[in-house]
Each structure stands twice: as structure tokens, then as C-alpha cells.
Amino acid sequence: MSQADTLKQSVPGVAGRVRSPAAKAVTEIEQQVVEIISDSGEGAQSCGQSLGAIAARMGNGVWTVEIIPAEIRPPARSVAGASGNRIRLGSRRVTNGGDETDLVVALNEQVLLGRVRAGELKPGCTILLESKWRDDTDPRIASSYLQTHEQLVSSGYRVVEVPMERECKTAVADARRGKNMFALGMLCSIYSLDMGMAREQVALTFRKKSREVIDNNVLLLEAGHRWAETNLEFKYRIPAVPSSEAQIVVNGNTALALGVLASGMEVCAMYPITPATSASHYLADVFEKVGGVVHQAEDEIAACAFAIGASYAGKCTVTITSGPGYALKQEAIGLAAMAEIPLVVINVQRGGPSTGQPTKVEQGDLLTTMFGSHGDAPKVVLAASTVEDCFYSVITARKIAETFNMVVVVLSDASLATAQTPFPRPEFKDAWVAPPVDQTPVPSGMRPYDWDAETGLARRIVPGQPGGMHTITGLAHDRDSHVAYDPDINEEGLRARSLKLAALQKTLKPPTVFGDETGDLLLIGWGSTRGTIEEAVERMRAEGRRVSSLHLRFLQPLPPAINDIMAGFDKVMTIETNWSDQPDEAIIDEHNRRYSALAMLLRSRYLVDIDCWTQVRGAPIKPGAICKVIREKLDQ
Amino acid sequence: MATAASHCLLKLYEERHELEDYQSGVPRWCTGCGDNAILAAVQRLCRDEQLRPEKTVFVSGIGCSSRFPHYMKTYGFHGIHGRALPVAEGIRMARKDLHVFVNTGDGDCCSIGAAHWVHAIRYNMNMTVFLHDNQIYGLTKMQASPTSPKGLRSNTTPRGAFLEAMQPLTVTLGVQNVSFVAQAVDWIPELLYDIVSAAFRHRGFSFIRIVQRCPEWLPSLFEPWLHDPERVRLLHHDAGIQISPALARVYRNQEHHDPADIDRAREIASCIDPIPVGILYRNPEVPCYEDLRETDHLRTNEFIKSGLEAEFDKFTVWPSA
Numbered sequence: 001m002s003q004a005d006t007l008k009q010s011v012p013g014v015a016g017r018v019r020s021p022a023a024k025a026v027t028e029i030e031q032q033v034v035e036i037i038s039d040s041g042e043g044a045q046s047c048g049q050s051l052g053a054i055a056a057r058m059g060n061g062v063w064t065v066e067i068i069p070a071e072i073r074p075p076a077r078s079v080a081g082a083s084g085n086r087i088r089l090g091s092r093r094v095t096n097g098g099d100e101t102d103l104v105v106a107l108n109e110q111v112l113l114g115r116v117r118a119g120e121l122k123p124g125c126t127i128l129l130e131s132k133w134r135d136d137t138d139p140r141i142a143s144s145y146l147q148t149h150e151q152l153v154s155s156g157y158r159v160v161e162v163p164m165e166r167e168c169k170t171a172v173a174d175a176r177r178g179k180n181m182f183a184l185g186m187l188c189s190i191y192s193l194d195m196g197m198a199r200e201q202v203a204l205t206f207r208k209k210s211r212e213v214i215d216n217n218v219l220l221l222e223a224g225h226r227w228a229e230t231n232l233e234f235k236y237r238i239p240a241v242p243s244s245e246a247q248i249v250v251n252g253n254t255a256l257a258l259g260v261l262a263s264g265m266e267v268c269a270m271y272p273i274t275p276a277t278s279a280s281h282y283l284a285d286v287f288e289k290v291g292g293v294v295h296q297a298e299d300e301i302a303a304c305a306f307a308i309g310a311s312y313a314g315k316c317t318v319t320i321t322s323g324p325g326y327a328l329k330q331e332a333i334g335l336a337a338m339a340e341i342p343l344v345v346i347n348v349q350r351g352g353p354s355t356g357q358p359t360k361v362e363q364g365d366l367l368t369t370m371f372g373s374h375g376d377a378p379k380v381v382l383a384a385s386t387v388e389d390c391f392y393s394v395i396t397a398r399k400i401a402e403t404f405n406m407v408v409v410v411l412s413d414a415s416l417a418t419a420q421t422p423f424p425r426p427e428f429k430d431a432w433v434a435p436p437v438d439q440t441p442v443p444s445g446m447r448p449y450d451w452d453a454e455t456g457l458a459r460r461i462v463p464g465q466p467g468g469m470h471t472i473t474g475l476a477h478d479r480d481s482h483v484a485y486d487p488d489i490n491e492e493g494l495r496a497r498s499l500k501l502a503a504l505q506k507t508l509k510p511p512t513v514f515g516d517e518t519g520d521l522l523l524i525g526w527g528s529t530r531g532t533i534e535e536a537v538e539r540m541r542a543e544g545r546r547v548s549s550l551h552l553r554f555l556q557p558l559p560p561a562i563n564d565i566m567a568g569f570d571k572v573m574t575i576e577t578n579w580s581d582q583p584d585e586a587i588i589d590e591h592n593r594r595y596s597a598l599a600m601l602l603r604s605r606y607l608v609d610i611d612c613w614t615q616v617r618g619a620p621i622k623p624g625a626i627c628k629v630i631r632e633k634l635d636q
Numbered sequence: 637m638a639t640a641a642s643h644c645l646l647k648l649y650e651e652r653h654e655l656e657d658y659q660s661g662v663p664r665w666c667t668g669c670g671d672n673a674i675l676a677a678v679q680r681l682c683r684d685e686q687l688r689p690e691k692t693v694f695v696s697g698i699g700c701s702s703r704f705p706h707y708m709k710t711y712g713f714h715g716i717h718g719r720a721l722p723v724a725e726g727i728r729m730a731r732k733d734l735h736v737f738v739n740t741g742d743g744d745c746c747s748i749g750a751a752h753w754v755h756a757i758r759y760n761m762n763m764t765v766f767l768h769d770n771q772i773y774g775l776t777k778m779q780a781s782p783t784s785p786k787g788l789r790s791n792t793t794p795r796g797a798f799l800e801a802m803q804p805l806t807v808t809l810g811v812q813n814v815s816f817v818a819q820a821v822d823w824i825p826e827l828l829y830d831i832v833s834a835a836f837r838h839r840g841f842s843f844i845r846i847v848q849r850c851p852e853w854l855p856s857l858f859e860p861w862l863h864d865p866e867r868v869r870l871l872h873h874d875a876g877i878q879i880s881p882a883l884a885r886v887y888r889n890q891e892h893h894d895p896a897d898i899d900r901a902r903e904i905a906s907c908i909d910p911i912p913v914g915i916l917y918r919n920p921e922v923p924c925y926e927d928l929r930e931t932d933h934l935r936t937n938e939f940i941k942s943g944l945e946a947e948f949d950k951f952t953v954w955p956s957a
Contacts, residue, residue: 057953248951261944266935267729290943291933293729298755302722305715305752309726312713313693313734317726335716425952428941463711463727463734466690471660471705471712483706 026192026235030091031061033098033122034191036183037084037115038107039076040069043180047105048085049420050184050201054193055087056249056422057201059242061094062087063531065620066418067115068359077141082111089191091239094421095386095531099624101125103190105183107164108133109148116152118619124156126234128186130179131161160232162186164224171223178220185224192237195225246425252390252416252528253279256346259394260318261290262426264433265344267317269295269306274358275414276322276348283320300328308336308343312472313463315434316342316401318394323352323365326372333407334373337497339472340449340458342401342408344394345369349413351618360618361415363527363577366597369409370556376494378501379407381556385530388423389553390416395432402434404500405460411555413577415528415620442468448481451492456499501557508554510561513568515541515548520634522569523549524610525576526598529621533575536626547630552598563606571633573611574599575626580614657689658682660709668855670822670848671701674766677829678737679708681836692735695724697744700775701768704739718749721756721765728761729926735836736763742783743773746802750782757811759925760841764832767804767843770850771857778853790853804845805905805916809898815840815922817901818915822848823862824887827870827913830877834915840922847911861911865889871904871914 034051038044045066052064067084074081088098100122106112107130115121129152133145152159164179172178181202188198199218206214250258257279260268268287270280284294297303300321307319321329326347336343349365351357356364369381380400384390390412397408442461448470450458461468470481476493478484513522514534525533530551537549550565552558566572580596581588595603599612613629615621658679665671682692692710696702698717705712711734715723724738745753745767756765772790773779779792783804787796808817816838820828828846835842849858861867865886871893872879879890889910893900901917933939 053953242955243953244955246955247953248948249953250951254951258944258947261940261947264935264937264940267726269726286943286947288931289933289946290940291931291935293929293931295725295729295929297722298751301719302752302755305719305722306726306729308715309695309713309723309728310730311726312723313727314730317730331716332719422953425948428944430937433937433940463693463731464690466688469689469709469711471694471708471714473706473714474716475714 024229024233024235026237029236029238031094031098032089032103032191032236032238033101034087034089034187035067035084035101035104035115035120036180036187037067037082037104037111038180039081039111040073040083042083042107043177044084044107046205047180047184048087050198050205051187051193052085052087052420053204053249054188054197054201055089055191055238055240056247057197058194059240060238061090061092062249062421063094063097064088064420065097065415068418077108077110079110079114079117082114084111089238091241096535096623097419097532097620099622104128105186106130107179109145112152113148120619121157124158126158126160127152128160128162128183130164132163132165134161162227167223167227168220171219172216178217181217181220182224182227185221185226186228186232188221189225189228190232190235192235195222198225243422247422248425249420249422250387251418251420252384252387252412253348253418254282255387255390256320256348256384256394256410256412257283257286259391261286261292262391262428262432263395263398264315265318265398266292266315267295267307267310268292268320269297269303269310269317270320271297271300271303271325273300273322273325275350275417276320276325276346278417279320279346279348300325301332304329304332304345308332308341311336311343312339312341314437316344316398318344318346318398320346320348322348322350322358324355326365326369330373333379334375334377335474336407337373337377337379338474340405340460340497341472342405342460344397344401344408344410346394346410346412348417349411351414351616357618359414361413361528361577361620362616362618363411363413363529363597364579364616365411366526366555366578367600369411370601376498378498379409379556380404380501380504380554381409381411382554383411383527383552384416385527385551385553386423387416387419387421391426393553398434400504404457404504406500411527413528419528437462437464439464441466447479448472449477449479449493449496451479451496454499455503456496457503458496505557505560508557508559510565511550511552511559513548513550513565516546517548517565518568519546519548520570521545521547521630522566522572523547523626523630524552524572524574524598524602525549526552526555527577529575529577532621532623533626535623536630539623539627540630545630545634547634555598555601558601558605562602563608566606566608566610571611572608573613573633574602575621575629576612576614577616577621578614579616580612653683653686653689655679655683658709660707663707664703665700666852668849668851669700670770670846670850671704671768673822673825673828674701674768674846674848675704675707677825677832678766680829681832682708682710684833685836687735691733692737693727694737694739695720695727696739697741697749698775699741699744699773701739701741701766702744718744718747719752720744721749721752724763725756725759725761728763729929732926732930738763738765740765740767742767742769742771742781742804746782746804746807754807754811757808757841757843758813760813760815760922761925762839762841764835764842765844766832767845768848769804769845770848770854771801772850772853774850774853801908803906803908806902808843809902809905809917813922814917815919816842816915817905817917818842818844819911819913820844820846821861821868821911821913822846823858824868824883824913826880826883827877831913831915834877838918839920840924867910869907869910869912871912871916873915875918876915
């Protein structure tokens with residue numbers, strides 16, 4: 001069967017004859033979700049990242065998320081092995097990954113099946129499928145392809161078979177690794193992206209390679225573009241308003257690392273753990289250029305202890321980890337809380353418990369970060385809700401840690417970790433940077449823990465300061481840092497460490513409501529779900545629903561006025577990516593229902609009947625799913 | 637001129653630190669505990685080296701010996717069980733101007749903190765580490781430790797310890813980048829001091845295992861060694877420890893051992909009776925991790941800003957002109 005016949009058969013409306021590009025109708029759309037998926041190592045990631053970067057340069061809103069298999073090299077053509085990128089393009093700013101996928105480029109049908117089964121593709125979704133498998137010499141592969149193709153077509157997907165490898169071979173001699181740039185060229189055509197910018201982007205992507213490699217990839221890009229212009233019936237344009245200000249495009253983990261750089265911290269101690277490690281990879285590459293050190297410790301506990309030691313003797317330090325690593329650090333975090341040593345701990349959450357889902361998103365660590373470590377170990381917990389927030393949260397965390405001599409935990413998650421979206425390029429401020437380590441003599445009479453009667457705050461004394469010699473200890477201690485088991489002294493220390501949270505709380509501003517300040521339903525969220533919740537609220541408000549949302553950046557302490565805000569709504573519920581029991585289970589009632597983390601916290605603090613809706617499917621919640629929840633809740 | 641000179645002298649006199657400048661509180665260790673001997677030797681070292689108390693940090697974990705920093709009038713960090721070494725590494729990484737000492741027991745170092753011990757040897761950061769090895773858990777009341785002799789009856793091994801004792805010296809000498817290993821016994825204070833002093837002067841991870849008595853739980857464990865000087869073998873060398881004539885008359889079991897000889901050091905390390913005392917191994921050429929990681933940059937705000945701006949540039953989408 002010829003290629004033209006295939007196209008005719010699969011796609012109604014795609015003509016087998018060569019059409020001139022000018023004749024093609026361009027459909028204007030407001031937004032679209034695109035995926036490019038392949039086996040690991042075929043470059044789908046760089047294709048997707050490049051598409052996002054080009055669209056961002058044109059002024060489109062962009063949100064890209066990596067699709068990562070759990071294994072480094074899963075078997076080729078396996079359903080669980082999909083590797084790639086999911087890109088949402090929009091006319092306006094895009095704050096989340098959106099709903100199901102509108103168009104997907106797949107380099108084989110098996111990885112595509114994985115996405116179909118996960119329910120990630122929109123009904124009728126357009127599929128651009130590498131067609132070389134149809135004629136594979138292995139009859140099993142050829143028949144698997146034919147079978148899948150038939151199944152996809154009969155399920156109503158718009159399948160376009162594309163002879164990618166064959167077309168690539170006509171463009172360059174060795175086309176084995178070049179299909180990703182061919183695909184990028186096709187996508188540039190489909191979404192009417194600027195080819196000049198695309199060429200520049202290809203040069204940027206391959207900047208560390210030879211001129212020849214760059215030239216070959218530009219040829220492939222152009223071949224893909226040409227093929228799509230000639231052979232595809234459809235073409236879209238997502239109108240863009242180019243930004244008038246400089247923006248940076250990074251993912252959440254890179255933003256965290258940039259935040260470490262900007263905060264003036266000098267030491268990051270870490271142990272490799274998914275999905276946090278890429279922050280340390282980037283930091284390891286650049287930190288030394290500004291005089292910093294990334295220390296890869298022998299284990300998570302050592303990383304935390306190393307950070308505490310460095311913090312104790314110098315500037316506040318940071319340790320970066322994910323859930324299992326956080327669990328291991330708990331005892332050391334308790335020591336920092338007890339001895340009042342500033343410390344920033346970044347927890348890029350993943351699915352749990354135990355090894356759980358290392359590459360997948362979950363917001364399961366809120367309670368453990370707040371209440372973890374034994375005894376009463378007050379610490380500050382804040383959650384980044386956007387990629388931009390990842391950057392600023394680290395700077396804020398460092399400052400709070402040093403001002404209050406506390407442990408500050410910054411929560412991110414696997415979704416923000418790999419999500420890329422533009423945000424205004426930050427302008428450096430001297431105030432971001434940690435001050436030099438105090439080495440002045442300690443005034444006589446000053447004690448290591450001169451707890452302020454009202455706030456519990458005490459000035460930290462750092463080794464090297466003459467006259468300040470004392471031994472800090474994880475044991476109960478008095479103001480001289482002497483071990484003390486006296487009941488009054490024990491309570492004095494507990495009180496001081498606890499009051500510091502209240503003192504911080506007094507400096508926080510009330511959070512802002514998204515939508516009206518009164519209504520039928522208030523959704524409350526935290527962390528990476530912000531953009532999704534707000535988009536859902538926006539859609540429902542457009543339908544006339546009286547719904548608003550509130551997003552919390554500080555989880556411990558909670559900002560003021562939350563109870564006043566909740567009072568403006570008939571119903572309040574949290575939306576979270578962690579487990580909660582379904583109230584309609586036969587065995588579940590109000591006496592045993594386990595609420596989601598934030599719902600539980602808010603219920604206990606404000607004595608308000610707050611419901612929750614959660615989803616723990618290892619993928620970011622989609623705005624459409626929240627819309628459904630809103631409708632159901634309001635129609636109850 | 638004369639005024640200036642006398643002023644300098646006066647200042648030197650004023651800044652001179654005496655033993656009491658390093659002493660803090662009354663140790664709460666049992667009478668006869670080996671920790672007291674180590675404390676005396678270390679305070680003497682600080683005085684003799686005239687270490688500035690504010691530039692000196694003692695780091696410990698948990699256990700009887702880890703109370704050590706509380707009895708020094710320097711900076712101290714009495715942390716959590718097993719983690720003294722990574723804390724000390726962090727301090728050293730942040731502050732190369734500080735003298736860092738670590739006090740850790742046989743449970744703290746060889747059991748709960750064993751992973752850190754192995755890696756600390758490999759990092760070879762400049763610090764002096766005292767393994768207070770009394771072969772028993774004292775603070776938690778007499779449980780077997782990894783260095784307890786086989787057959788030792790304790791609260792967790794009432795019918796005798798099941799396993800052969802771990803040998804901290806052989807473990808240490810088996811790790812890549814080992815740079816200083818010595819052994820002392822608490823009942824020969826003169827050599828204890830000499831060894832502590834040599835360890836301090838070595839630049840790198842100086843590891844001293846101190847065989848010490850626990851009068852509370854194992855009062856007679858080392859009696860045979862105390863009563864028979866032949867059961868202690870003194871290691872001496874021009875490049876190691878020299879033995880005074882007085883000591884040489886009592887301890888006649890001696891070996892001329894070159895601390896550069898790692899093969900012989902490993903043989904000596906595996907000998908538990910007689911107990912070898914002296915410097916087993918020293919290699920001043922092993923690089924220190926903190927030196928390898930040092931950057932030349934002066935971290936001004938301007939410098940951080942320019943580094944950050946360069947990174948932003950990599951990711952910036954500029955507005956179209």
C-alpha cells in the first residue's frame with residue numbers, strides 16, 4: 001500500500017495529492033495539548049523542550065512536562081516505556097498541563113498504547129504515527145502495528161501515518177537519531193511556528209555538538225516542516241502576544257537550584273534521589289562558579305548532618321531530597337530544631353509510601369514535614385505552587401531559617417520538578433543574599449540561648465566569635481546551652497522554640513482569594529495544583545458557578561484570616577494529590593474517614609466541616625476533573 | 637621601640653592560654669574512666685599548641701565519651717548518635733580556619749555511624765578523631781558493642797557475645813585515602829599525649845583508637861594488660877613516636893615501625909595481644925577533600941549576581957525587538 005493510500009484511508013480529508021501550503025486553511029485555536037513520545041533515547045524530550053521554547057519565544061503561554069519511564073532503558077517498543085514530553089500551548093499564560101492530549105506524535109505504536117490506556121488522550125485525538133513498522137521484517141512487529149492501528153482508528157482517533165524514518169533518510173545520510181527534529185519540524189508547521197526561531201533553537205539545543213550535527217538537524221527540521229506543509233490537511237495558529245519583558249524558561253528543579261544560587265547559600269549537601277536529583281545536577285554544574293559546593297554525601301542522613309554542621313559553623317545551608325530521603329533525615333532535622341541551627345530542606349515529593357512511585361507526582365509528605373521527627377520539633381513548611389515560586393521560595397526559606405534559627409522545609413513535587421514554563425526574569429537584589437558570617441566578639445553576659453520573652457528568638461553565636469564558646473546539644477538545655485533536666489528549663493526551651501512559629505505567623509499576610517470573596521464553594525489547595533485549580537475555578541465561574549479558590553504557600557505556620565475567608569462560603573473543600581478515604585465506601589463513615597492532609601489540618605485548626613477531594617494517580621490533576629468535582633459538590 | 641616591644645610581650649602574655657582556659661565544668665564520668673585521661677591529654681595539647689578557644693570545635697555523637705565537648709571551654713557540638721563525623725565534615729567544609737576534633741565511642745563510630753566512618757576516612761578532611769573504645773555501651777548500661785570481645789557477657793548477650801570483635805584499626809587501614817592511624821591506651825598517659833599531638837599535627841583525617849577502661853561495666857577487662865607490660869607493644873620510629881628511657885624500662889616489648897609502611901601497619905593492626913601502641917600509618921600526601929573542593933572565589937554579592945545573571949542568560953527569552 002502506498003503512503004498516499006494509507007493517508008487517505010486513515011484520515012478523512014487528507015488528500016493524497018500534493019497541495020500548495022497557501023491553499024491550506026489555518027484554524028485559530030486558543031490552546032492545545034501536544035505530546036511527543038518514543039522509546040527512551042530517541043530524543044522526544046529535546047523535541048518537546050524545543051517546541052516549548054520556540055512557542056515561548058513567540059509569546060505563547062507554555063507548560064511542558066516530561067513523560068519519564070521509571071527505568072533508564074526500558075525495552076524498546078514497550079507499553080510502559082513511553083518517554084517524551086507533553087506540551088501545552090496557549091494564547092494566554094499557561095499555568096498547568098491542562099486536560100487530555102489533543103495531538104500526539106508517536107515514534108512507535110506500543111508507547112502510544114501506554115498513553116491510550118492511561119486515559120491521557122482526548123477522544124478523537126490526532127495521532128501522527130511513524131509508519132515504518134507496517135513493513136517491518138519481523139512479522140510480529142508488523143502485525144502488532146497493523147492491529148494497533150486498526151484499533152486506534154476504530155476507537156475514533158484521527159490517525160495519520162507518517163513515514164518519518166524514510167523521509168529523514170532522504171534529508172540526511174544517517175537518520176537513525178534524527179526523527180525527533182523531523183517531528184519538531186512537523187509540529188512547527190502544524191502550529192504555524194516561526195521557522196527562523198526554530199532553526200535558532202536547534203542550534204541552541206546542539207550547541208555543544210559540531211557544526212555538522214547542527215546542520216544535519218536543521219535539515220531534518222526543515223524536512224519535517226516541508227512534509228507537514230505538503231501532506232497534512234490541518235494547520236493551526238495559537239495567537240500569541242509576545243511578552244514585553246524578558247522571561248526565563250526553566251523547570252521547577254532548575255528554579256530551585258537557581259534559588260539556592262540567589263540566596264547566597266554556600267553549601268548544598270545531598271544524596272541522589274528521584275525526582276529531586278536534577279536540581280543537584282544543575283547546581284553541581286554551576287554552584288562552584290559562584291564559590292559554592294555541592295557535596296554528595298554517603299547517605300541521606302550524612303547529607304543532612306553535613307548540612308547542619310556547615311550551617312552551624314557558617315551560612316545557612318541546604319539539603320535537597322525526596323520523601324524516602326526526608327524520612328531518613330528526620331532525626332537530624334530534630335537536632336537542628338532543638339539546637340536552633342538554621343537549615344533549608346527541599347523535599348521534591350514523589351509517590352509513597354516506601355519506594356512508591358519515584359518519578360510520579362504526589363503531595364503525600366505534608367504531615368510528615370510538619371510533624372516529623374520525634375517530640376515537639378517546630379519547623380517552617382512552605383510549598384512552592386509554581387515554577388517561579390520554586391525560585392523565590394528558596395530565597396524566602398533561607399531568610400526565614402537565618403532570622404528565626406529554624407529548619408525551613410520547602411515542598412515541591414515531581415510535577416513541578418520537570419514542568420517548564422516561562423516567568424519574568426528575576427532582578428537580583430542584595431537582600432536575597434545571606435549576610436557574611438558574624439565573627440565579632442560576643443558581648444559579655446550574652447548567652448547562647450537568650451530567648452526573647454515574647455518571641456522566643458535568640459541571636460545565634462557562631463564558632464570563631466571570641467567570648468561565645470559553648471557546646472550546643474540535642475539534649476534539653478538552658479540558656480547557657482548546658483544540659484538541663486530541670487522541668488522548668490525544659491518547658492522554657494520548648495516554649496521558646498514554639499513561639500518562634502507564632503512570631504513568624506505574625507509577619508505573614510492573609511492569602512488572596514482567587515475569584516469572589518463570597519460564594520457557594522471555596523476550594524483550598526497547596527503546592528503544584530495551583531494553576532489547575534484556578535483554571536477550573538475560572539471555567540466554572542464562566543458557567544455562572546459561584547466558586548472561588550484559595551492557595552496556601554505557608555503551611556506551617558498558616559497565614560492569618562483563613563477562617564474569615566472560609567466564612568464567606570457555604571462549602572469548603574480541599575483539592576489535593578494525596579490519599580483520602582472516599583465517603584461512599586461501605587465501611588467509611590465520619591468516625592473513621594481519613595481526610596487528606598490539608599483538610600485534616602484545617603478541620604482541626606478552625607473547627608470547620610471541610611471536605612476534601614483527592615486523586616493519587618501518579619499524574620497531575622486535570623482542570624476538567626476539578627470542574628466535575630465542583631459541579632458535583634454544588635449540585636449536592 | 638621599647639614601648640612597642642613590651643606592648644607586644646604584654647599582648648602575648650595576655651593572649652597566652654593556660655590549661656584552665658580549656659577546662660569547662662567538672663566531668664561527670666566515673667572515677668577511673670578512660671575518658672578522663674583523654675580529656676587531660678587533649679586539654680594539654682590545646683594549651684601546648686596555644687589553640688584559640690574560639691577557633692576550636694569539638695564534635696561528638698552520643699554516648700559517655702560524647703559528653704567530651706561539654707568539658708572543653710571551646711566551641712562544641714554534641715549532636716546525635718553516630719553522626720559526629722558528617723557534622724564535623726560540614727563544619728570543616730564551611731570553615732577551614734577552625735580546628736576540628738571529633739570524640740566518638742565504639743558504638744557511635746563502629747556501629748550506628750559505621751557508614752560515616754568509612755567515608756570520612758575516604759574524604760580525608762583535616763580533623764583529629766578520637767575513637768574512645770571501651771568495648772561496651774556504657775551510657776545505656778552495658779550492652780555488647782561491635783568491639784566487645786567474643787564471649788563477653790552483657791545485658792544483650794547474657795550468655796556471651798556471639799561474634800568476634802571488630803578491629804577498628806584494620807577497618808580504617810583498609811579504606812582508600814587513609815592518611816593517619818594510631819593506637820593509644822588510656823593507662824600510658826605519656827604516650828597518649830604524644831600520639832594525640834602527632835595526630836593533631838598531621839594534616840588530614842587523623843584517626844586514633846584509644847583503648848580505654850570502663851570501670852563501671854568492665855572493671856577487669858584490661859587487668860591482664862595493666863599487670864603485664866609485655867602485653868603492650870610500643871611502636872617507635874624517628875618519624876613516629878619516641879619512647880622515653882623511663883617508659884622504655886617498663887615497656888620492653890617494642891617494635892621499630894616506619895609509619896610509611898602500610899603493609900606492616902596492617903599486620904600490626906590485626907594484632908590484639910599484645911596491644912600495639914603508637915603510630916601505625918601516616919601518609920601526608922593524601923589530598924584533603926576540603927582542599928579539592930575549594931574555589932578561589934571571594935563571594936561578594938557582585939560576584940554572586942554576575943554568576944546568577946550568566947545563568948539567567950542561558951534560559952532567557954528576550955522580548956522581540
